[in-house]
């Protein structure tokens with residue numbers, strides 16, 4: 001391509017014909033390679049992949065100069081080869097091109113988020129956090145499960161006022177992450193594979209089936225909120241807020257936010273974003289505490305001194321700057337979206353004498369941005385002090401307000417910045433604060449030699465949203481008093497859930513198996529199992545054989561929903577039947593020996609709704625740490 005005098009192409013590695021540098025990009029932790037190149041070619045450089053230009057930015061200043069200050073031409077999104085209508089379809093706001101649909105959807109998203117944030121997210125993160133802490137106490141080795149339950153249940157409540165869709169949301173959302181991630185589906189790297197017809201393309205078949213399932217889930221959820229509103233018992237939610245505007249007597253207000261179908265997708269995307277991302281920093285917090293016990297002690301000391309033994313609530317945020325600094329530093333130390341979500345530039349542009357060609361994909365390389373030594377000295381070290389001490393360039397006053405997550409580079413740039421920060425901020429403040437208040441998290445010790453068992457430093461999953469691969473640690477409750485408090489907090493959360501169960505009449509539950517119709521016919525999807533058989537899923541047995549949690553060699557997602565049992569299998573239990581097992585055991589197979597006695601409990605079926613295939617149970621749980629004590633759950 002001919003350049004005007006004085007203009008040059010961006011620096012970057014030499015490209016091979018046609019494939020560019022595809023062969024150099026590792027399947028795992030690709031961001032480390034892109035960061036390595038930034039050391040060689042500078043804070044802005046380009047690579048080619050199958051003919052398209054990718055620009056990588058590792059400086060916050062340059063990202064702002066282009067993506068924020070020149071937002072007029074830098075706010076588009078690239079086409080995702082494995083989801084080729086992502087720019088136009090309107091199903092996923094975050095992936096839409098710079099279109100009128102995107103502008104409308106972004107406004108609606110912002111309105112719903114704002115309304116909910118003003119009401120402190122209806123206390124949902126707090127209620128779910130209390131449940132989460134107790135589950136962590138019962139079995140910290142299942143932390144991946146408890147964290148995913150926390151994030152998906154919280155965002156389900158926010159979106160639809162109920163936790164019921166949470167499990168299915170996890171399933172469909174994880175599938176979407178694979179569909180769109182460069183390392184999740186081959187056509188995203190070898191882009192011409194997108195032309196393979198649907199009947200021959202395993203990627204298209206899989207995505208079509210997933211999409212159909214997701215569509216059914218979102219429609220059922222919206223229907224549920226409508227029914228609950230008609231019965232005057234809907235809990236607050238994004239969809240409820242939207243439907244209320246539809247009931248306004250003011251015609252302008254009624255039409256302002258678009259139609260129901262669009263709102264369904266906007267809220268669906270918000271739920272997807274919430275279920276996907278927030279687990280990453282919660283897991284990274286546990287990793288950080290294993291490596292930096294001194295910061296755990298400092299954080300605990302702040303919480304104990306300021307709150308006199310109470311567990312942090314959202315109202316305490318102004319008083320706990322160190323907790324906010326830990327939240328922010330965890331995100332900086334291990335960025336949840338290390339390669340960023342790419343923008344696309346719509347016109348040729350010149351930056352400092354370099355050409356950025358129209359159509360190039362622009363990546364704000366979040367991993368590189370957080371390693372800029374001029375802003376983050378000693379960047380590899382987890383150091384919350386950089387947000388609290390005036391000696392650091394990132395310090396900001398007043399400490400009642402800063403540090404916070406608003407405007408943080410890790411949530412993107414310009415007109416496409418993340419819209420979920422109020423949820424992220426509250427979820428992380430409560431979970432990290434709750435964990436520090438309740439537990440000493442530390443490396444496990446070998447029972448015989450007493451030596452510490454090593455924990456990895458930076459082994460993360462490879463998809464667009466990166467999470468630490470499973471590691472073992474101890475989470476020791478800090479005192480007997482805290483244990484009692486945790487149980488009381490959990491009882492409150494369990495009561496909420498029992499109430500919700502009563503309200504769930506009319507909600508369409510999904511079976512373990514369901515038939516999904518799509519273009520190529522019908523497919524039987526095993527939802528329960530499916531969740532654990534994604535090749536990149538951290539629980540996936542083949543990929544991480546040593547990292548599997550439970551006695552069956554495979555992690556059972558429903559295992560510890562002890563408080564109420566929602567069983568969706570075909571057996572038809574009768575009220576009054578009692579059996580021993582854990583609450584996810586089939587009552588039709590009571591004789592099956594439970595190999596793990598600790599999980600056993602007395603379960604009695606109280607009520608059965610055959611149409612919904614829901615049982616409500618009463619279960620007597622052994623409280624393991626107080627021998628001989630029993631508790632009704």
Ligand code: HEM
Nearest residue numbers: 094270273274277336341411412413416417418419420423
């Ligand atoms: C730790 C959690 C999260 C992180 C690190 C994160 C990060 C990001 C990033 C990097 C982007 C792209 C920004 C850009 O293109 O410049 C983004 C976009 C977005 N995020 Fe988040 N996010 C998180 C959680 C959430 C949550 C809970 C929601 C729920 C509402 C959400 C909603 C969105 C939306 C709607 C967009 C798309 C904005 C647009 O394209 O116009 N995010 N997020």
